[in-house]
Amino acid sequence: MSEPTQNWDIEWILSVLPHRYPILLVDRVLEMEPGKRIVAVKNVTINEPVFLGHFPGRPVMPGVFLIEGMAQAGGLLLLHDIPDRQNKLLLFAAIEEAKFRRPVIPGDQIRYEIEVLRLRSTYCKLAGKALVDGQLAAEAVLSSAMVSR
DSSP states (O other): OOOTTOOOOHHHHHHHOOOOTTSOOOOEEEEEETTTEEEEEEEOOTTOGGGGTSOTTSOOOOHHHHHHHHHHHHHHHHHTTOTTGGGEEEEEEEEEEEEEOSOOOTTOEEEEEEEEEEEOSSEEEEEEEEEETTEEEEEEEEEEEEEEO
């Protein structure tokens, strides 16, 4: 069950994550069960700087961006309840079982579905999916470590 009437818009996202243009990869949070799961979205446009070189004439979102978007959505979930989150950073500890199923192109909306597998005070393991139009685009198991900034 999601928290009722919470506004997880871009202003809230910017207040939680340290990421900024051009690497901020979450536009809005749709659902969240703190400590358990999150659903967030990223609207992909041709204006993304990465499409200048990946690939000219056939723009495709790099797979590492899909992984990073999953991690940022997971970061929103993990940092949601941390009182001094402005003093914390989440760093990748591991990426496992990454699979890319379909290309993501301008005009797509990526739906990140992230679930907590294991949660400790400074370590977390998440299962992440990136979907477009209900189809799986990418999936991975992500581990992160929380450190002081």
